[in-house]
Amino acid sequence: MLSVTDTKRFFNIYKGHNNTQASLAYILNSLIKVYNLIKMKEVIGIIAASLVFIVYTPYLRDILSGKSRPHPYSWFVWGLNTVIIFALQLSHGAGAGSYTTATVAAMCFVICILAARHGTKDITRMDTAFLITALLATVVWLFAKQPTFSMVLLITIDMLGIVPSVRKAWYKPGEETLSFWTLSGLRHVLAIVALQKYSLITLLNPLAQIVTDLAFSLMLISRRRFFKS
Numbered sequence: 229m230l231s232v233t234d235t236k237r238f239f240n241i242y243k244g245h246n247n248t249q250a251s252l253a254y255i256l257n258s259l260i261k262v263y264n265l266i267k268m269k270e271v272i273g274i275i276a277a278s279l280v281f282i283v284y285t286p287y288l289r290d291i292l293s294g295k296s297r298p299h300p301y302s303w304f305v306w307g308l309n310t311v312i313i314f315a316l317q318l319s320h321g322a323g324a325g326s327y328t329t330a331t332v333a334a335m336c337f338v339i340c341i342l343a344a345r346h347g348t349k350d351i352t353r354m355d356t357a358f359l360i361t362a363l364l365a366t367v368v369w370l371f372a373k374q375p376t377f378s379m380v381l382l383i384t385i386d387m388l389g390i391v392p393s394v395r396k397a398w399y400k401p402g403e404e405t406l407s408f409w410t411l412s413g414l415r416h417v418l419a420i421v422a423l424q425k426y427s428l429i430t431l432l433n434p435l436a437q438i439v440t441d442l443a444f445s446l447m448l449i450s451r452r453r454f455f456k457s
Contacts, residue, residue: 273324273422279415280331284339287408291342297403299396300343301351301359305389307336308366313382313433316375323424328415329433348396348403355392362388379429383436390440394447401451409448413441 290296310333317326365385369378397404416434423430 269422269424270324272418273327276325276415276418276422277327277331279411279418280328280335283408283411283415284335287405288339288342290405291339291346294346295403296405296408297346297348297396297400298339298343299351299355299392300340300347301355302389302391302393303336303340303343303347305359305362306386307333307340309362309382309385309389310336312366312369313379316379316382317430317433320375320427320429321425322430323422325419325421325423325430325434327422328419348400350396350400351392352395355395358388358391375429379432383432386436387440390444394444397444397448398451401448401455404444404448406445406448406452409441409445413438413445416441 287296291298310329314326314329314333317329322329362385365381365388369381369385393404416437419434420431423434
């Protein structure tokens, strides 16, 4: 990584000569600081994206062993929605902060495929109604021209997508992997740190994910204690 100190030493010979050379040294130092910050965020973004695989591995194992039984509707909506959110973040300068979103999108579709075979078979009409509502909201998004409104709408769709999973987990909390949901919320903190541009559009999704995942975790803890008592 480039050092600002090294640059200062390099330009030390120009001290006192003229303002132009001093200005050039200042500009170069500023550019190096920005470069180092971007590289740091790239590293954090890669770490956050790598954590996705670490977090999802126990969940995938529990699905294949029959311990966890995810709801296919939720994971289909999340996969489709996350792809769109990734594109929106990328187009608004999220940079390395969007790496996690892209990785999560891929894993959502993997779990959706597994859920079709190993997931819950307890699918109600209400679940189907929320799936249709989420898909209709996605169609509305296609015609939305305002990026901020689009992001709010996409997050709303995400919330609709989790309803079938909440209903299932309320009655069968043992069929969800608690560590997965807790760590999922925490890794989004790293995704926020890795963002190369902070705005409502780049921040809304990871903040919503933190709240949703941790709230789901607290519900699982509460319901498990209820069934044990």
